[in-house]
Amino acid sequence: VDVKDKGLGEFGLIERFRRGVPSNDRVALGIGDDCASIRFTPGAEVLVTTDMLMEGRHFRPDDPLIEVGGKCLGVNLSDIAAMAGRPIAAVVAVALPKARAVEAGLALQEGIVAMAGRFGVALVGGDTNAWDGPLVVSITVFGEATDRGAVRRSGARPSDAVLVSGPLGGSLIGRHLRPEPRVREALALHQRLEIHAMIDLSDGLAGDLRQILQESGNLGAVLDADAVPIHPDAVAMSLVDHRSPLDHALSDGEDFELCFTVDPDDADRLLASPPAGVMVYLIGRIDEGPGLRLRHADGRVEPCDVRGFDHLSGGGA
Amino acid sequence: VDVKDKGLGEFGLIERFRRGVPSNDRVALGIGDDCASIRFTPGAEVLVTTDMLMEGRHFRPDDPLIEVGGKCLGVNLSDIAAMAGRPIAAVVAVALPKARAVEAGLALQEGIVAMAGRFGVALVGGDTNAWDGPLVVSITVFGEATDRGAVRRSGARPSDAVLVSGPLGGSLIGRHLRPEPRVREALALHQRLEIHAMIDLSDGLAGDLRQILQESGNLGAVLDADAVPIHPDAVAMSLVDHRSPLDHALSDGEDFELCFTVDPDDADRLLASPPAGVMVYLIGRIDEGPGLRLRHADGRVEPCDVRGFDHLSGGGA
Numbered sequence: 001v002d003v004k005d006k007g008l009g010e011f012g013l014i015e016r017f018r019r020g021v022p023s024n025d026r027v028a029l030g031i032g033d034d035c036a037s038i039r040f041t042p043g044a045e046v047l048v049t050t051d052m053l054m055e056g057r058h059f060r061p062d063d064p065l066i067e068v069g070g071k072c073l074g075v076n077l078s079d080i081a082a083m084a085g086r087p088i089a090a091v092v093a094v095a096l097p098k099a100r101a102v103e104a105g106l107a108l109q110e111g112i113v114a115m116a117g118r119f120g121v122a123l124v125g126g127d128t129n130a131w132d133g134p135l136v137v138s139i140t141v142f143g144e145a146t147d148r149g150a151v152r153r154s155g156a157r158p159s160d161a162v163l164v165s166g167p168l169g170g171s172l173i174g175r176h177l178r179p180e181p182r183v184r185e186a187l188a189l190h191q192r193l194e195i196h197a198m199i200d201l202s203d204g205l206a207g208d209l210r211q212i213l214q215e216s217g218n219l220g221a222v223l224d225a226d227a228v229p230i231h232p233d234a235v236a237m238s239l240v241d242h243r244s245p246l247d248h249a250l251s252d253g254e255d256f257e258l259c260f261t262v263d264p265d266d267a268d269r270l271l272a273s274p275p276a277g278v279m280v281y282l283i284g285r286i287d288e289g290p291g292l293r294l295r296h297a298d299g300r301v302e303p304c305d306v307r308g309f310d311h312l313s314g315g316g317a
Numbered sequence: 318v319d320v321k322d323k324g325l326g327e328f329g330l331i332e333r334f335r336r337g338v339p340s341n342d343r344v345a346l347g348i349g350d351d352c353a354s355i356r357f358t359p360g361a362e363v364l365v366t367t368d369m370l371m372e373g374r375h376f377r378p379d380d381p382l383i384e385v386g387g388k389c390l391g392v393n394l395s396d397i398a399a400m401a402g403r404p405i406a407a408v409v410a411v412a413l414p415k416a417r418a419v420e421a422g423l424a425l426q427e428g429i430v431a432m433a434g435r436f437g438v439a440l441v442g443g444d445t446n447a448w449d450g451p452l453v454v455s456i457t458v459f460g461e462a463t464d465r466g467a468v469r470r471s472g473a474r475p476s477d478a479v480l481v482s483g484p485l486g487g488s489l490i491g492r493h494l495r496p497e498p499r500v501r502e503a504l505a506l507h508q509r510l511e512i513h514a515m516i517d518l519s520d521g522l523a524g525d526l527r528q529i530l531q532e533s534g535n536l537g538a539v540l541d542a543d544a545v546p547i548h549p550d551a552v553a554m555s556l557v558d559h560r561s562p563l564d565h566a567l568s569d570g571e572d573f574e575l576c577f578t579v580d581p582d583d584a585d586r587l588l589a590s591p592p593a594g595v596m597v598y599l600i601g602r603i604d605e606g607p608g609l610r611l612r613h614a615d616g617r618v619e620p621c622d623v624r625g626f627d628h629l630s631g632g633g634a
Contacts, residue, residue: 131374
């Protein structure tokens, strides 16, 4: 579908984008002016996050663009969840391949609108472009911290319990395109107890947990190898590439589960009675010896040397 | 410069980005966590705008990336100016060509940091990627409306005077890469008088003014052909392509001047004594007959049929 063939230039496509776009009571001014205008709760910390997905890098040319659109919003919502925030609004910038600009734009929008609707997020603006290059979509999301404040990566303390919100690994089989941002789960957990530090698992458990350790003053952690929840997709990949399911769980990334640390007593209470609909797995303990270590079933403790995904030098998704 | 040759992966480059990044007293949490956190003035309208620039589309492969970075932030600041807002913070997402990721990333950053510094804008987050495609940079800026409220496109009234803040046309010669966002000018004007409607000139005076007319309830305007201020670049281009300087001024776009409408009495006072450092040109009048018309020196009034720049079907900059 060529843009000119359809007689649908930028303004026509934008007009179609404007129809049926989700809004909410925070939007003072939506799509169509030089800026959007949003009302935040007076005094609340306003949270901002941005993610860009590129064709051939984060998704394949034959991946359904509905899923790509949903993923691009979803990974941003996952970042809001990682601060235990409430998402409120989003803006979307796209570079559409000229030869299929309208078709691609509408498919992306369908996925974005569906994900936005599920989380009550308003779409308040964007920038629509076409070019000869591959598809690029860049979304920025705004949210608010609750009155308990935003949960940082930097608040972990020695002896904290380390938990994750779901099974890990193997998302590249396809699950990575359908992230389930843990927004409600994070809010439910944060309301119940004080989360000391939290991150969403995008680059792999080992790499992401290292971010918490470093930001919290070069702490360390010991993970129980048997306690890390393994996703069936990690087992399936393991059968093909002969890397262990645990290795996949530690390093694959794009799980979009939460990894967080809490006081050990809080962890006990949480495991005994988690909030409705929230899964929690205790996987290890923060300590003062720097670095990440694995405790195996036989009691051996050794450094965990798997790396997280590096977006500049690593392979594409 | 290859990323691997320099031994500088994503985290290394991001670490370099973090150094020397401008901040301000609104930033509760800057680069390095899942989200940034910003404090806005309680009760203020928060303004949001996003723009994406693509290599080969909005800039040429040999354009200096320092200017490209500055432009990408500058066009967003120009959108904040168009609402008479104060810019506060920005996030930056980039797709860097792998073969020169570090070099390109640092040059872009230099331009972005310089522009941010001039306007007191904090850089609070981003998403850094490399790929085999051309360079893409996408910036989202947040600001606040003043307590007089954000100036919309939709507030023009019949008999309003139409003004612009500077000479127009021919920016493609090179000026388009060095936008001067009229942030201070808009604030000074808005403090002095009530601006009814405003837009920044990115797609060309004719197209952008039509946006004001449509959004204000399908009003019309008559522009005095002799009153439209012509930039020397429009004259220079005219010598080459034999289109009139006025045609360039009406249609070229990327001037990043303000076009606004005010009560005619306010316009008289403003022209008699503009705020310090602010240029204002009276170019025409809003009326009720729909559409944009031009009044020529001989008194003839005819429909103005030049089109603004269409980002999907038009030629690249």
